[in-house]
Amino acid sequence: MKVLVTGGAGFAGSHIADALLAAGHEVVIVDNLATGSKHNVPQAAVFFNMDINDPKLFDLIKEEGIEAICHQAAQIKVTDSITHPDHDAHVNIIGTIKLLEAARHLKIKRFLFAGSAAIYGQPDYLPVDEEHPKRPMSFYGLSKKVDEEYIRMYGELFGVNYMILRYANIYGPRQGRTGEGGVVSIFMENMIKGLPVTIEGDGGATRDYIYIEDVAKAVVIALESDVIGTVNVSTETQVSVNELFDTMKRAVGYPQDAVRGPARIGDIYLSSLSNRRIGELLPQWRPQTSLEDGLQKTVAWGRTVYSPDKE
Ligand SMILES: NC(=O)c1ccc[n+]([C@@H]2O[C@H](COP(=O)([O-])OP(=O)(O)OC[C@H]3O[C@@H](n4cnc5c(N)ncnc54)[C@H](O)[C@@H]3O)[C@@H](O)[C@H]2O)c1
Structure with missing residues (x-):
């Protein structure tokens, strides 16, 4: 088409x-x-x-x-x-x-x-x-x-x-820092540049x-x-900010711990979306990429953009 x-x-x-x-x-x-x-x-x-x-x-x-x-x-x-x-x-x-x-x-x-x-x-x-x-x-x-x-x-x-x-x-290569899944881009850019990464709140907040x-x-x-x-x-899986930080820290090889900051007032704490209906209506589809694999691919792209020698 x-x-x-x-x-x-x-x-x-x-x-x-x-x-x-x-x-x-x-x-x-x-x-x-x-x-x-x-x-x-x-x-x-x-x-x-x-x-x-x-x-x-x-x-x-x-x-x-x-x-x-x-x-x-x-x-x-x-x-x-x-x-x-x-x-x-x-x-x-x-x-x-x-x-x-x-x-x-x-x-x-x-x-x-x-x-x-x-x-x-x-x-x-x-x-x-x-x-x-x-x-x-x-x-x-x-x-x-x-x-x-x-x-x-x-x-x-x-x-x-x-x-x-x-x-x-959503997260992945080419994502900017301002969108809905922007936390992945923000963590990645700071980690690749060797800058501090701040987790707002206790890091227990989850997203899909x-x-x-x-x-x-x-x-x-x-x-x-x-x-x-x-x-x-969706993946119908909850991933906490702490888990996201740890998985990305491994993918980047980032040596530092997170800086802890105050929680943002009004933010949703826990979230995941059911994917049962898409499974029924579009049965050929299911999410196939694990967080580890997806972050590896995202970081590989991030290095081409954010590594100090690319500045
Ligand atoms: N990224 C996420 O996690 C996420 C989650 C839920 C929904 N969405 C939706 O997915 C879509 C794509 O989001 P994204 O994250 O890729 O954001 P993005 O900013 O990368 O993409 C949006 C694109 O729309 C273009 N655009 C904006 N205003 C326009 C206009 N008036 N005329 C023509 N083009 C215009 C922008 O230049 C940009 O290329 C959006 O509709 C967004 O609401 C994204």
Whole structure:
């Protein structure tokens, strides 16, 4: 299929573009390079430096003969969503509606959306399944929740054939420090540079860390399936900050212990997402990369970027 990947110059989008190309699809990328980089764009993809809110996007989708949309572009900084909710909503909500309008009028065959665990908020129970109450704690989480409702309504009213993939905390090569799984990037950069690493709180806080190639595989399988629905993309495993620190310390060969800092008020303490439903709807998929292996690959990339001789 000819697939538009929005945000394809970013962390997740560029790996998804790689995986789509490897599976034999054609890839067109639209990205305004707000946080992404042209270096991430695969050579075999066609790249347009364009905002998803650009009025020319509709014609581009039509003229390129796009058959499927894989929408990854977003304002991803949680703190920026609190300081600038209008900008967050413009990119994340209005931008998504523009793409849905294109899907509706151009009869796009498949619409995949990068959802987020941020829509759940404080868990009532673990692992968090798709039916869990949605109580986002930031405008970023709220914008993802509103997007989902628009997507489902475009499905109901206009037959848009969609799948919403709610990602857990993704990590891997090319990730910046500001995204949802940013702790991995922050620890790695500091360790490779030999700088102190601070653990906020007692280090017992857990997250569900998923390696980017496992996410990219889920997206390719979702594209090729005709299932309509909403799924978590997760490992269903809790990893504490202390465990993450220790595993990365081994991968990097970092000699220091962590510096202990105060806990961040309002942070979620324990988290993991159920992956039972994705197992039922997309049975070919399961997470395959262990934390050790994923961190090894991430650190190998990190050394090419953060080692002192690369400065
Ligand atoms: N990284 C995670 O752990 C995680 C978890 C849950 C959901 N997500 C979602 O996955 C998607 C990708 O996130 P990421 O971590 O790769 O972040 P990223 O910042 O690396 O990628 C986002 C991309 O979107 C582009 N972009 C931003 N605004 C744009 C606009 N107005 N027009 C065109 N392009 C624009 C950026 O330049 C960037 O390349 C996002 O939708 C994010 O909300 C990520």
